[in-house]
Amino acid sequence: MPIRVDQMMQLLCLVSREKRMKAAVKSSFRGGIVVITTAFAGGLVGGPLGIALGGALGGLLGTWMNSAKFKPVPQILMELPPAEQQKLYIEAIAVIKSLDWSDFARLSAVVMNSHLLQLELAKLLENYFIRELSAVIKYGE
Template sequence: MPIHVDQMMQLLCRVSREKGMTAAVKHSGQGALLAGATAFVGGLVGGPPGIAVGALGGLLGAWMTSEQFKPVSQIIMELPPAEKQKLYKEAFAIVKNLDWIDVLELTLFVMQNADLKFLLAKTVERFFIRELSAQIKYGE
C-alpha cells in the first residue's frame, strides 16, 4: 500500500514526539562568517583597537554555533522536499512489507509496536546525523 511523503512525515513526527526526540543543528558557518566580518570591519574602522572590539563579534559567533535543541518533529516539517523524499525512502523501507490498508491503520500499528517505533526513531536519528550533522537527544 503506498503512503504519501507528507503522511510518512506525519507518522515520523508522531514517533519522534512520543520518543521525546530533540535535535541540535550547529550553525558553524554563519558563526564563523559573523566573527570574521566583525573583526575585519572593526580593524578597518578602528585599527588595532577596533579589532579588539571586533572580538565581540567572535563571542556572538560562538554563541551562534552553540547547540540549540528543537523538537525533531518541527525540523522534519521544515525540511526541504528533497530531504523529505530521502527520509521517506528510508522510513518506507521499514514499513513496506507490513500488512496495512491505509495510513490510519499503519499509524495505529506502528504506535502499538515498540520495535517498529524504535526502528523508525533510529532511522530518523541516522538521517539527522548523516544529512544535517545534528545531535539527537531522547526525552521519553
C-alpha cells in the first residue's frame, strides 16, 4: 500500500517529536546586508571612521540577528513547501520500502517500536535539514 506525502510528514513528525529534535535555520545573507548597510551609512555620516564604527555596529547587529532561534522540527516539517516535502518523502521512502505494513497506523507502529528505524529517519531528517536548509539540529531538551 503506498503512503501519501502528508502521511510521511506525519510519520517524520512522530519520529522527530520522539527524539525531541529542534532546528535553527541560519540566514547569514540577511546579517551580511545589515553589515554592509550600516558600514555604508557610517561612511556617509562619519567618513573613514564612520565606516569602521558602522561596520562594527553592523557586525554586532548581524550576529544578534543570526543567533540560533530553535524551532521544533515537526513545526518546520509542516511549514515546508510541497516541493520540499516531496524531496523529503522520496528520501524517506527509501528507508521504509522494505518494511511489511498494511496501513499507515501499522507503519507508524512498526517505526515507533524500532529504535533503529527511528535513528535512521532522524538521521535522514538531520542530513536533509543541514543540506537543504543550512540548519543546525539539536536533540532533547
